[in-house]
Amino acid sequence: MNGVGGLRSLSWALFAGFVRDRGALFFTVLFPLLFLVVFAGVFGHQSTPKVRVVQVGAAPVLEQAVGRAGRALTDTLAVERGGDRAAALRKVAEGDADAVVEQHGDVLVAHYSVADPVKAGTVRGLLGSIVQSADVAASGREPRFSLRSQRVEDESLGAVQFFTPSLLGWALASAGVFGASQTLVTWRTRGLLRRLRLSPAPVWTLFGARVVVSVAVALLQLAVFLGVASLPFFGLRLQGAWWMAVPLVVAGVLAFLAIGMVIGAWAGRRSPRRR
Amino acid sequence: MAYTISVRGLRKRYGGVNAVDGISFDVAAGEFFGILGPNGAGKTTTLEIIEGLRRADGGEVSVLGLAPWPRDPRLLPRIGVQLQASSFFERLTAREQLRTFGSLYGVPGRRADEMLESVGLAGKADTRVEALSGGQAQRLSIACALVHDPEVVFLDEPTAALDPQARRNLWDVLRAINTGGRTIVLTTHSMDEAEVLCDRVAIVDAGRVLELGPPAALVRGLDAPARVSVAAGVLTASEALSLPGVDGAEDDGVSLTVQTRDPSAVVAALAARGALAGVGIRGATLEDVFLELTGREYRA
Ligand SMILES: Nc1ncnc2c1ncn2[C@@H]1O[C@H](COP(=O)(O)OP(=O)(O)OP(=O)(O)O)[C@@H](O)[C@H]1O
C-alpha cells in the first residue's frame, strides 16, 4: 500500500468532515472575524485623542496662542471655559478633563493629574511650547528654528494593520490546537483509530493527513481574513513582503498542531476501548 | 501451511480476569467458523488477538501463515475486520465512508458502490453516517470490512442490531462471500445463526472452548429428546404421560410439552385423540448443547 493514496483519502475525509462541521467552521473562521468587526468598530477610526483643558479666568497667553495657531492647535487641544476653579480641579481629579489652566500675571499655571502620565506629559509639553512661542513673540524677533515632525510608519498604519495579524494569530492557534487534539480524541473514542490500525495505511499517514488538513484550513483562514480586512470598511493594506505571512502561518500552525497532538494523546488516553 | 488460521493455547488476562484462558482451534481455508458464547465469554478478546489488535499474554496465532502481532502490513490487506462497535469518519455519507475505506486499500470507487448495493444500502448512499439506524450502520460497517475483497473475514456479532429481514439478507451476503472461497470467522450470541451459517462452531464460556464441531454433530452427539407441544387444556399432563413413547410431560398453563425419542408415534397418538391444536415439534438445538455443557440456561 503506498502511503500517498492513503494520505490523500484520509486528508479528504478529514477535510470534508471539518467543512461540514458548522461548529468548527464558526469557531475557526467566523468567530475571529466577529472580533475583527468589533475591534474595527472600537479602534477603527481612532485619531490621537485631544487634550481637554479647562481654562479658569482670563489666560491671554493661551487665548492668543489658540487665536494665532488656529486649527493646528485645536486639533490636539480642546479648551473649555470654566467659571468655578474648585469644580474645574475636581474634573481633572476625576479624569473628565486633563488639565486646568489659569494665568497669574506672567505665569501660566497648569494643574494636571498623575493618574494618566501620558496625558500629563502631553499637557505639559503642549503648554510649555505655547509659553515659549509667546515668549519669542514678546521679544519681537522672528523665530529662527522650527520643527517639522514626521512619523516613521507610512500613512497606512491604521489600527486594522496590527489587529488583523494578531487576531489571525489567535485564530490559527486555536484552530491548530483544537483541530488536532479533537481529531485524535474522537478517532480514539469512536474506535476509528483501531479500525485504521487494521488497514494497510501506514501510521504516519494518519498524522500526515491531520497536518495537511490543518495547513489547508490555516491558509483558508489567512485568505478569508485578508479578504475581509481588505474591504474598504476595514481598510487593510498589504505592502512590503506581506506574502512572507504564508510560510509564517504554516510554521505557526505546525507548532500549535504539535501542541494539539500532545494534548489529544494525553486527553484520549483513558477513553473507553469500545462502544 | 494446512490451516488458514491456527490458534494454540491463547491466553489473555485483564487484572484478575482470565478473559481468554487457553483457547485452541484451527480454521481451514474456505471454512465458515463460528465462535459462540454468552456475554463476557471472551469472544471479542479472542477475535481481536487473532486480528492483531491485541497482544496475547500467551499462546500462538498464525493467520495465512503470518503472525498478526506485531502489525504486519503484508497481512492487513488480506483480512477484513468488522469491529463490535461501528467506527466511522465523522460527517461523511455512507458512500463516502465506504469509498474512503476502499481507497486505503487501493480499491476503486466503483467497487465501493457495488458493495453498498450488496448490503442493501444503495438507497442510503447519500445519508450521513450519524443519521443511519443502528442496523444500517452495522451493515455499512460490514461493507467496510468486505470492500477490499479480503481472503479472511472477521465479523464480531454482525447481526446483533439487525431486524429479522436484514438478518436474513446479511446471511445471504455472508453465504455468498463464503461460497466464493473466503474464510469467515464470526462471533455470535445467536444459536440459530450459528446453526444456519457455520460449518463448525466453538462454544466458548469463561475464556475456554467447551465444545467444537459442526453444529449438527454437536446436537446429535447430545442425543437429546425431541419436544412436541400442543395447546394447554386439550390434554392433561398425566394423560400425556400414558401415550406411547413419551418420556416426560410438562404443562406450563400455555402449552403442554412432552419429551420423546419417537416423535412420529406421539404425533400419531395425539392425532388419534384429536388433540393436535397448536402443535409444534422441536428437535434439540445448540441451546440444549449449551445447557448440557454448562448446566445453566443459555442467556445471550
Ligand atoms: N480492556 C479490557 N479491560 C479489562 N477487562 C476487559 C477488557 N476487555 C475485556 N475485558 C473482560 O474480559 C472478558 C471477556 O470480554 P470480551 O469482550 O472478550 O467478551 P465477549 O465474549 O466479546 O462478550 P460480548 O458478547 O458481550 O461481546 C470480560 O469479562 C470483560 O469484562
Ligand SMILES: [Mg+2]
Ligand atoms: Mg464481544
